[in-house]
Amino acid sequence: MRDSNRTWHFAARPDGEPTMDTFDLREGDVPDPQFGQLLVRVRYLSVDPYMRGRMRDSESYAEPWAVGDPLQGGVVGEVVASESDEYEAGDLVTGRGTWSDYTVLDADDAAPVDPDVADLPAYLGILGMPGRTAYFGLLNVGDPRPGDTVVVSGAAGAVGSTVGQIAGLNGCRVVGFAGSDEKTAWLTDDLGFDAAINYKTTDDYGAALDDAAPEGIDVYFDNVGGPITDAVFPKLNVDARVAVCGQIAHYNDESVPTGPRKLPQLIAPRAKVQGLLVSDYATRFGAAKAQLESWVASGDLQHRETVVEGLEHAPDAFLGLFSGENIGKQVVRVSE
Template sequence: MNKAILLKNRPKGRPALDDFEFKEIEKPSPEKGEVLLKTKYVSVDPYLRGRMRDEKSYIEPFQLNEPVESGIIAEVLESNSNDFKKGDYVNGMLQWKQFQTSNGEGLQKVDGSKAPLSAYLGVLGLTGITALLGLKKIGKLEKGETLLVSGASGAVGTVVGQIGKIKGCKVVGIAGTDEKIKTIKEKFHFDEGINYKTTDNMSKAIAEACPNGVDVYFDNVGGEILDAAMANINRKGRIINCGAISLYNETERPTGPRHETTLIKKSVLMQGFTVRDFQEEFGEAVQQLATWLQEDKLTYTETIVEGFDKIPQAFIDLFDGKNKGKMIVKV
């Protein structure tokens, strides 16, 4: 037996379980040049919400009544390919199916003896690469600067903060519970933390935590927290727009403060990106992250949910902040 998870409806606002459909399908057999894959770990990420909209973006939207796809670690069960053998583990953008075939395009072998397999979806995968290359290519972080990170207890945010400390910066993180603030300070060595849910005045809180202002702001949430960070940005500051989870489920486009005068008067750089903008540097980035991991300069946290049937709920739980670090489903 084989099961797939399809996108049944385009969500209006916050996704719901009714927006997904489980379908029993045939277990495929690999043809010449193909491999049969068994899904082992599934990455669920906020950006998938954008692909559920029928609109032009940097990546094609999901089609209704077709399987959702995301980053997946899979085991090669059968191989008719010269590039892969039975027992290999691979990482790739694959569909939410228990079993599927692939011609190998876009698949990368991963070594479970060097790091846990799930790490290749997180700190050694697109998550870690996003953090490193966002800081390197846009943030241009320098020793002694102040780095502010929103979504600081999430998968990308925790890596961003740790790289900031490796680079010799003061790092301040923003998260949504006291427990998460405690974690980013004790486990990930952030200097300060701000619980935005218990803070009445975010601009003032950032000013107190960053008395020398903010040189680089790594933004994972957008919205009012971005506005507060802008109020504290230094001259020639850099704002890295990585995500905007606070806005992903909005049904109407919100309006807020206009930042043009701040950008002009303070010569601030504000740039959005997707990690694939820097694809030519992926290999070097993974090597650097792996080195830091081996040197115990990087650590990571995962929230692992077990069961193929739990994938949609795990995705929905992202929008309630139920994950600590990377959200992964073990199949």
């Protein structure tokens, strides 16, 4: 064990895109777990786009961080001290902790990790919050039916790549938007997407969709917003379903331009647009976990993680989300 604990704190609210001035690394004592708690040595921590919203001084579905707060997110690690009968030293667990070498978790909020099912980083991706988001967002909000065409933006990320594969398992034609040739090749060659569009090298998204989705679009899973979503709306079929999961194209905008009004394009297809918060399905997480683990174990679902080495580089990993550096889930390896 280290005899001290490094923790990243929220140093300043950013204007526009965060910079290294947003983060402050401090060193202190290793915390002591209290009754019902676990001291966990962090192996991997998660960085996620929604964290940008917690940096704003405004109400949202995720409580904003106060300046000076420790940064928080999903972690996977090893119990080194337990004040709970549920776990003992040496157990591997996942939960919501701090960006630290060591973090304290409430035992009731932790979940066991089985390295025989998947490597530890997968429990922050396909077997964690992003996987559950994809599962409920597609199956409950998107309501895919065999023969549907499903379009996914941000398709090479942790959520989007899982959405596309589950859609394929449900007999759908799957089209993904991603930001490099390497990513689009991964979608079609490894994950079974029927078509993939590199939005950075495509001038006309509408024409690309005409080629990739000639029968129109029945389900749109939106992780991005912006011009991609603008191009999708005119292609929606009657009774189309739109699941709005994220809008990463706008997360660093200080003001979002109104632009052309898009709602009239929903009238003729009688399309349904619904926002998505995975926390709404908390009572069903156990069933989702079991199904996702089964699909991963059988090889029906593939996953990939982009691993950034070292706690000291956690801010770089977070900032890389907005330039599209990651393929699959972006995680930070804190310790071996």
